[in-house]
Amino acid sequence: MREVAIVGLGQTPVREHWESNLRDLAVTALRDAMEDAGVDTVDGVCVGNMLSGALSEQEHLGSLIVDYAGLDGVEGMKIEAACGSGAAAIRMAVKAVSSGLMDAVGVVGVEKLTEYSGKYSTAALATAADADYETTMGLSFVGINALLMRRYLYEYKLQKEDFSIFPVNAHKNAVHNPNAMFRHAITNEQYAKSKLIADPINLLDSSPIADGAAAVIVVAKENISRYKGKAVDILACEVGTDTLAIDNREDPLWLRGVERSAKKAYYVSGLSPKDINIFEAHDAFSIITALSLEASGFTEKGNAIKFAERANIGINGTFPMNTSGGLKGRGHPVGATGVYQVVEAAQQLRGTVASPIQVENNKIAMAQNIGGSGATVITTILKQI
Template sequence: MRDVSIIGLGQTVVGEHWDKSLRMLGYEALNSAMASARIERIDALYVGNMLSGELTKQEHLGALIADFSGQRGIEAMKIEAACGSAGAAFRVGYAMVAGGMQDVVAVMGVEKMTDQESSLTTSALAMAADAEYEALQGLSFVGINALLMRRYMHEHGYKKDDFAQFAINAHANAVNNPNAMFRSLITARQFADAKPIADPINLLDSSPIADGAACVILAPTAMAREFTDKPVRVRASAVATDTVAVHDRRDPLYLEGGAISAQKAYAQAGIGPWDLDLFEVHDAFTIMSALSLEAAGFAPRGKGVRLALDGEIGIGGRLPITTMGGLKARGHPVGATGMYQIVEVTQQLRGEAGANQVRDARLGMAQNIGGSGATVVTTILERA
């Protein structure tokens, strides 16, 4: 297997892009990633996306975006794993380069969510859950997370406000990210007073629906310095699964897929969790931050919230998370989110994170979660 590095990166601003189509968002991210790697041709393109069929009535994104980006003829395809789609696309591209099948590969996540009314977007997102036994009961995706959060509070004795720091930290970091959707601070008071969506989840527990695209270019590490002075090595890439339906889990409050995925990644990189300098966590809801931190080995069961309460998760903390705003404040264009996480870890490791730069960042991890934990993609990157 060949060692693989990231040689270029690109992203669009996350937000409501009324003036841009799905394909244009994809083109913009790919074009800027190729420019940063100083290349005009790629060998293959793997596109992570969840909802284009439902919300844009467009499948077949590999060929479409390849063509509309001036790359007609290359190998290209779409990869889908719900909100974990972009992480999964990265995994496929990585395997192609590592295995010697391709040399210079673009991996992208793209999502266009604002072209439909909200009840359709809500039912489309519920497709990440079990259609027969969760969605058919009228459960929304927010509803599933609300069930988890209420049970977590019940079992571990937390109050609703104990989750506020996850959202406050994400917003504080998004202020300095020009590509973030919500570049505004929030206070504990605002969190406490936010509009309820599905009790106990309120508006400020939740990541927003958004449009966006992000992209990185992969190449064998042996070739990487032909393209960039700041290659970032892929030290680990792992995918694990769990039951799609929450009710089928042995313990609904334990993300077994997250734990398996993280353990595989730590083994590949030969490190433990506390060797990491930062962690881009999949904070679709504040409860997911807590469950992910526990599954990835940063806290025992029921103690994930303590890391936030104890002030460990800020830029200067023991474990900086959501360093560019996370899903909560950078925004959550679902099938693109996993690539935003990887782009942001790469920015940190290249020393390009501006005011949010984690000092001397050498090792960073992104964990991209599909559904309520059914697909978990863990990626560990290292400054070369």
């Protein structure tokens, strides 16, 4: 098996892109990444996307994007794993390159969630859950996370306000990310007064519906001198799975998909949680950030908030998290999110983000992309070269 690296990065701003369609967003990010890498073609394209069929009446994204990107005849396919689609597409590219089947693979995560009004997007997003037994009961995707948060508050005797540490940090960092959707800070008081979406989850616990595309070029590490872009090592990109429905999990507050994915990633990279300098968590909802910190081994069960307070998750803290704003601040174009996370982590290691959010002395970054409420989890560990 060959070692793999990223040599090109591309991303569109995360916005309500009413003026752009799905293919133009994808092509912009992909061609930007190819330009960064200094390549005019690739051996294959992996497209991460969840809802093009449901919300844009468009499937068959692989060949569509390959064609519009000017890559006539190149192999391209869509990879779908709900909100984990983006990193799942990176995983497929890593497999293709490390096996020796391909030398350079373009990965583009793209999502367009604003074609319809919110309630349709809400219904479409709920297809990440069990259609026969969760969503047809009227459970929204936010509702599933609310069930987890309520139980977490109950078991660990916490106040809802304790969770504000995560969105407040995400928004603070997003201010300095030009591609972020919300470039404004929020306060604990605003969090406390925020509108309920599914009790106890409020608006400021929830990442926003958005459009966007992000791309990376994955190549064999032995060939990085052929490319223009500054290379970043992919030490691990590992998948863990769990039941789709949270009611089928023995302990819903322990995300086994996260544990499996993170443990594999630590094993493959030869690292442990204490080696990670930056963590890009999947903060689709504040509760998921907490459960992810615990099952990834950064802290023990039930201790995520205390850990975040003690470690200091800010840029100058000992454990900087969601340095470009995370899903909460940057926005959550679901099938693109996993690629945005890896692009942002790679930018951190290249040292190219805006100075207020550039973490000094960072060599190792971890990004974790979570599909559904933890049924597909992809943990990627990157290293500075």
